Amino acid sequence: METSIKTVEAPDGYEGSGFFATSFDKVIGLARSHSLWPLPFATSCCGIEFMAAMGSHYDFARFGSERPSFSPRQADLLMVMGTIAKKMAPIVKQVYLQMAEPRWVIAMGACASSGGIFDTYSVLQGIDRIIPVDVYIPGCPPRPEQVIDGLIQIREMAASESLRRRNSPEYEALLASYKIQ
Amino acid sequence: MTNQEVAEELVKKFENDVFDFEEPYGLLTLSVSREQIIPVLEYLKNSPAFQIDFLTDITGVHYPDYLDREFCVVYHAHSFVHNFRVRLKVFLSLNDIHVPTASGIYMSANWMERETYDFFGIIFDGHPNLQRILNMDEMDYHPMRKEYPLEDGTRNDKIDALFGR
Amino acid sequence: MSETAIAPASSANGSLVKDQVQYVNELTTLNLGPTHPATHGIFQNILTMDGEKIIAAEQTVGYIHRAFEKIAERRPLYQITTLTDRMNYCSSPINNFGWMMTVEKLLGVEVPKRAQYIRVIMMELARIADHLVCNGILGVDTGAFTGFLYLFEEREHIYEIYEEMCGARLTTNMGRIGGMERDLSKEAQRKLEAFLKRFPPVMREFEKLFNRNRIFMDRTVGVGGIAAERALNYGFTGPNLRAAGVDYDVRVMNPYSSYQDFEFDIPIGKDGDTYDRFIVRNEEIWQSVRIIEQALKNLPEGAYYADAPEYYLPPKVDVYTKMEALIYHFKIVMGEIDAPVGEIYHAVEGGNGELGFYLISDGGRAPYRVHFRRPCFIYYQAFPEMSVGTTISDAIVTLSSMNVIAGELDA
Numbered sequence: 001m002e003t004s005i006k007t008v009e010a011p012d013g014y015e016g017s018g019f020f021a022t023s024f025d026k027v028i029g030l031a032r033s034h035s036l037w038p039l040p041f042a043t044s045c046c047g048i049e050f051m052a053a054m055g056s057h058y059d060f061a062r063f064g065s066e067r068p069s070f071s072p073r074q075a076d077l078l079m080v081m082g083t084i085a086k087k088m089a090p091i092v093k094q095v096y097l098q099m100a101e102p103r104w105v106i107a108m109g110a111c112a113s114s115g116g117i118f119d120t121y122s123v124l125q126g127i128d129r130i131i132p133v134d135v136y137i138p139g140c141p142p143r144p145e146q147v148i149d150g151l152i153q154i155r156e157m158a159a160s161e162s163l164r165r166r167n168s169p170e171y172e173a174l175l176a177s178y179k180i181q
Numbered sequence: 182m183t184n185q186e187v188a189e190e191l192v193k194k195f196e197n198d199v200f201d202f203e204e205p206y207g208l209l210t211l212s213v214s215r216e217q218i219i220p221v222l223e224y225l226k227n228s229p230a231f232q233i234d235f236l237t238d239i240t241g242v243h244y245p246d247y248l249d250r251e252f253c254v255v256y257h258a259h260s261f262v263h264n265f266r267v268r269l270k271v272f273l274s275l276n277d278i279h280v281p282t283a284s285g286i287y288m289s290a291n292w293m294e295r296e297t298y299d300f301f302g303i304i305f306d307g308h309p310n311l312q313r314i315l316n317m318d319e320m321d322y323h324p325m326r327k328e329y330p331l332e333d334g335t336r337n338d339k340i341d342a343l344f345g346r
Numbered sequence: 347m348s349e350t351a352i353a354p355a356s357s358a359n360g361s362l363v364k365d366q367v368q369y370v371n372e373l374t375t376l377n378l379g380p381t382h383p384a385t386h387g388i389f390q391n392i393l394t395m396d397g398e399k400i401i402a403a404e405q406t407v408g409y410i411h412r413a414f415e416k417i418a419e420r421r422p423l424y425q426i427t428t429l430t431d432r433m434n435y436c437s438s439p440i441n442n443f444g445w446m447m448t449v450e451k452l453l454g455v456e457v458p459k460r461a462q463y464i465r466v467i468m469m470e471l472a473r474i475a476d477h478l479v480c481n482g483i484l485g486v487d488t489g490a491f492t493g494f495l496y497l498f499e500e501r502e503h504i505y506e507i508y509e510e511m512c513g514a515r516l517t518t519n520m521g522r523i524g525g526m527e528r529d530l531s532k533e534a535q536r537k538l539e540a541f542l543k544r545f546p547p548v549m550r551e552f553e554k555l556f557n558r559n560r561i562f563m564d565r566t567v568g569v570g571g572i573a574a575e576r577a578l579n580y581g582f583t584g585p586n587l588r589a590a591g592v593d594y595d596v597r598v599m600n601p602y603s604s605y606q607d608f609e610f611d612i613p614i615g616k617d618g619d620t621y622d623r624f625i626v627r628n629e630e631i632w633q634s635v636r637i638i639e640q641a642l643k644n645l646p647e648g649a650y651y652a653d654a655p656e657y658y659l660p661p662k663v664d665v666y667t668k669m670e671a672l673i674y675h676f677k678i679v680m681g682e683i684d685a686p687v688g689e690i691y692h693a694v695e696g697g698n699g700e701l702g703f704y705l706i707s708d709g710g711r712a713p714y715r716v717h718f719r720r721p722c723f724i725y726y727q728a729f730p731e732m733s734v735g736t737t738i739s740d741a742i743v744t745l746s747s748m749n750v751i752a753g754e755l756d757a
Contacts, residue, residue, distance in 0.1 A: 041381060043388050043410050044753050045435035045516055048479070052505075052515075055498035070383040085756075087317045088388060088409045091380060117428065119332050119339070120413040121324055122316060141516050206451060206690045235578060237693075238702060240717040255704070257691055257719070261592075264599055268691065289581025292727045300415075315408035315756055324416060331416050 008034065025163045032076070032102070033159035035064040036151070039075035041095065043082030046109035046141045050081050053144035063151055072098035077154060078131075083111035084124045096131045097180065101166045104154050108137045108147060116140060132174055182263045184209040187231060195221060201270075210268040218256075218271050219281050225258060225267070226286060233260040233267060239283065239293040241301040245327050249274045252303055256283070273303065282308040300325035373401060376738070380409045386483060387752020391729070391745075398737045403730040407723075411756040418716040422681055423449050424523055424657075426716065431517040433718060434754040436479045437472035437697040438518045439465075439508070444694035446521040447602055448703040452690050453523065455657060460648040461525035462604040467538070467641045468511060468520060469603075469694075470634040474545075475504045476697030477585075477627040480749040484624060485556060487746040488565045493552050500548055503541050510534035524658040525651030535642070542639060553628060563621060570732045570744025571619035580731075581724040584699025586748060589626045590618030596695040607644070608637050620747040627749075656683050681711045698722050698749055722754040 011030060013022030038060075040050055054060045054068070069075040072095050084092055096105070107127050110116035113136045115125035127133060134157060137150040165171055175181070184204055191199045191211065198217040203210045213221050225233040237257040244251055250272040259266050271280055282305040283290040294305045295314040302323035305311055313320065322329060332339070379390035390406040414433070418426045430441040443465050450457060457465075478497040485493035505515040510533055512520045520526070556562050572582075577590040587594055593612045597605040613629035615622030651658050655674045664671035677683050687709045693702040702719030725748065732748075733741040 045432055047387075048435060049516055051479075052498060052501065055502070056495050057499055057502045070381070083410055083412055085408070085410050085412065087411065088380065091409075095381060115333070115336075118412045118417070119336065120417060121329075121331065121333055122411045122413050123333065125333055125336055143515065205688050208691060210689075236581060237700070238691075238704065238717070238719040240704060242706060242715050257702070257704070261594055261599070266691070287581070288576075288579045289724050289727065292723065296723075313408075315411040317408075324413065331413070331420060 025161075028163065029159040029161060032161075033064075033155040036077045036104070036154065036158060037067050037069045037075050038065050038077040038079050039070065039072060039095070039099070040068050041078060041080045041092065043080075043084065043088065044111070046081035046112070049141040049144060050079065050108065050147065053147045058144035058148065060148070060151070063148070063155065065151065072096075073100060075099060076102065076158075077104045077106065079106045079108055080112045080127050081108040083116060083118060084127050085122050086124050087122070089124050089127075089130055092127060093130050102158070102161070104134045104158065105131060106135045106137060106150055106154060107133045108139075108150065109142060110138060110140045113138060130178065131180075132178060182231065182260075182265050187265070187267065190228075190230075191221070191224075194224060208266055208268055210270065212270045212272060215271050215273065215280050218254075218269065219283060219286070221269065222256065222258070222283055222286055231260060231265070232262045233258045233265065235259045235261060236283065236287040236289055236293075237266070239290055239297060241297040241303055241325075243301055243326050247272075251275045252278055252301060254280055254297065254303060278302060279304045279306050281306050284308055299323070302326070371396065378738075378741075380406075386479075386746070386750060387755065389726070389750065389752060389755055391741075393738065393741070395738065398739075400734055400736060400738060400741055403733055403741075405726070405729065407726070408756055410752050414718065414757045415716055418713060420712055422711045423685060423713065426713075427521065428517070428519050430718075431519055432753055433720065433757055434476070434697055434701070434722070434751050435516060436751060437476035438516065439468040439472040439520045440476075440694060440696050441701065442518060442520045443469055443603070444692065444696070444701055445703055446523060447694065448690060448692040448705055449523055450652075451692055452688060452705060452707060453654075453657060453685060455524050455652050455654045457525055457603070457652055458649050459604065459646045460529075461650045461652070463641045463645050464511075464526055464530050464650065465521065465603050466605065466608070467530075467638050468508075470637045470641075471504050471507060473697055474631050474634045475501055476749075477631050480697075480747070481552075481556075481624060481627055484566075484620075484743070484746045485562075487742055488562055490555070490559075490562070493555055496548055496552055500545055503537070503544070507534060507537050507541060510537060522651065522658055524654045525649070527651075529650045530645070538638070538642060542635065542642075546635065549628075549631060557625070557628070565739075565743055566620040566624060566747070568617070569620045569736065569740045570747065571617045571622075572728060572732050573618065576731070577618060577728070580728040582699070582728070583721050583725070584696065585623060585626045585630060586618075586725055587699065588612065589615035589622035591616060596693050596700050600693065602692075602694060608640050610637050620743050623747045684709055684711060685713075693719070696721060698751070698754065699725065718757055720754045720757055722750050723757075726750050726755060 011022050011026035013020055042050055078096055107113045112127050115123055135150045135153050137146055139146050188202050195217055198214040199211050201212040225231055237259045240255050242253040252273040254271045256269040282294055294308055297303050298311055299313045299316055300323060374395050376393045376395055378393055380388040388409040392404045393400050394402040414429050418429060427442050427445055430445045431438040433441050478501055482494040482497040508515060508518050512518050572590055574590045574592050577587050591614055593614045595612045610633045613626050615626050659678055660671035660674055665675045685707045687707060689706040691702060691704045693700045699721030704717040705713050706715040708714040732744050
């Protein structure tokens with residue numbers, strides 16, 4: 001049937017009648033990258049730009065992030081949007097610890113990436129001081145197109161990640177450097 | 182209702198406890214002694230002629246160079262009926278940094294005084310819950326005082342060595 | 347009531363006697379926040395609940411305290427505009443122009459009429475944008491997601507107009523000391539007229555979806571009310587106070603930036619409950635549309651910035667060709683121009699109420715002390731009083747309708 005809707009292409013594999021053989025990490029990567037459920041951790045102005053990205057003009061849901069989950073147990077992607085004060089830092093860490101593997105973190109905006117314009121006694125100078133971050137989106141606030149670009153980079157990371165990564169010693173060392181078990 | 186009328190009424194009622202009358206940019210500003218600040222606020226609120234019954238703001242200022250008058254608590258009040266604003270100041274010394282609370286008269290003073298305490302360390306006697314509100318509870322200094330720095334001390338990309346100092 | 351019944355004792359003749367049954371009441375402590383899907387920002391409420399009813403509420407704020415007042419002591423007056431952007435970030439132009447007017451009053455700079463009218467247009471657009479967010483999210487909190495989608499599409503059109511005026515969508519940093527940084531261009535005017543044509547039908551459709559909606563009214567009528575006397579004592583201003591019945595609007599009481607030239611009404615409510623706040627905000631959106639139409643129709647010709655070369659950067663053409671312009675440019679950028687000594691308080695009608703700026707200048711380039719009188723901080727204290735005795739779902743809707751924006755709460 002002729003349709004203008006672009007469906008996902010199948011990964012490389014061996015096809016026959018009634019079966020399709022490929023490797024696990026390609027299929028699992030395909031499934032994960034097309035259904036990343038974000039946890040919008042919106043604290044300030046970047047949260048409003050995320051709401052604009054979720055709206056109908058710059059639809060975020062077409063990338064598979066249809067269900068923003070506010071429960072960490074059911075979310076894949078922690079999007080920290082906005083300034084994180086030192087008072088809020090333990091809460092970010094707790095939310096990150098409650099997420100189940102595999103989990104990715106986006107630091108959206110200048111404040112989450114590095115403290116932004118607020119070099120003050122009360123602002124944490126970047127969330128990468130407490131949790132490991134996968135993608136940084138610069139901007140103050142970043143345009144929704146930039147947010148979508150960051151999401152696409154996470155999707156590429158999710159699609160190409162090896163299944164053993166979360167158990168590998170390098171990953172454990174990374175978590176240990178943040179004092180996370 | 183002009184600045185002059187209100188000023189004269191206040192001097193008539195409170196004599197030496199109100200002083201330093203000024204009018205910067207048209208707003209009547211006066212200093213009040215610490216003991217009489219609550220009676221003055223009550224008088225302005227209950228007086229049928231003035232009806233200055235809306236507390237707009239309470240804040241503090243730190244003047245480290247004025248000996249014995251280092252801290253200043255500034256009250257802004259507003260009368261809707263007469264469209265009249267007034268600013269009251271109470272000067273406090275560093276050694277005796279207490280002032281009575283206005284939260285008995287105005288419910289809005291509760292958090293405004295907590296914020297002033299958090300930033301400057303000014304103690305409001307009689308406040309129901311004088312604790313830090315915006316900063317972390319573990320913080321042991323009052324950050325808006327002039328002697329404390331603005332920046333986060335743990336940054337290592339704005340150190341003097343990088344700027345050739 | 348959550349009760350645990352302990353085994354009833356039987357009386358002497360063997361029948362179960364009700365008054366010998368002992369009931370034990372248990373109170374739960376629920377932590378609403380700081381990260382919560384239904385709050386507009388991060389602030390915490392620790393609720394003590396008896397089943398679903400709230401007995402007590404205790405608040406913790408400061409989770410996004412960014413020390414604006416301390417930063418402002420280090421920045422020259424024109425750089426503090428970027429800080430004011432981020433206070434009530436849903437309506438940044440109002441904060442920007444409020445600060446600009448405070449500084450202009452201090453410096454004694456007179457802004458020309460055309461710039462004042464353009465400022466009014468931008469501020470009213472910001473007010474519309476702020477109320478669109480609040481009402482859309484109130485709809486989402488009662489379960490209706492469609493209104494949010496319709497209104498956010500309109501916000502995109504407002505963002506496009508902001509982009510024509512200043513280049514940014516959300517944190518606009520609009521306005522310079524003495525006027526605007528660029529004139530209302532033909533493209534901006536065209537976009538404004540297109541907005542004024544396409545927005546009213548969308549707003550009417552939103553109102554048709556919500557105003558007489560049975561479920562919405564059941565959720566919001568009689569919920570979270572506050573009497574006018576209590577509201578005044580708590581320092582309420584803005585739509586929350588107007589919903590309680592007091593018609594205090596800074597634009598009418600202390601007009602600034604030519605608001606006295608425009609004709610608009612102040613909508614007020616009766617009970618101060620959530621439904622009244624929703625309707626008052628809707629009506630304020632209509633009044634803002636009216637003001638923008640009047641301002642566009644009567645836009646005067648003239649300069650869009652004041653003739654104040656010590657404070658307003660001269661045009662680049664002059665900087666490269668004339669000597670005085672070059673010197674003024676150097677002095678402004680390198681900070682050789684001092685402000686006069688004085689203290690000033692100026693208030694504007696923000697999206698949430700009276701937004702005040704108290705500026706003490708000691709003659710240097712940066713102010714000595716800046717204090718922002720933030721309406722959200724002052725009226726959020728009343729939330730326990732408005733929600734004790736109601737159920738938790740009512741408390742969520744009350745919190746949502748108060749429009750507490752965390753950036754303004756903590757500053």
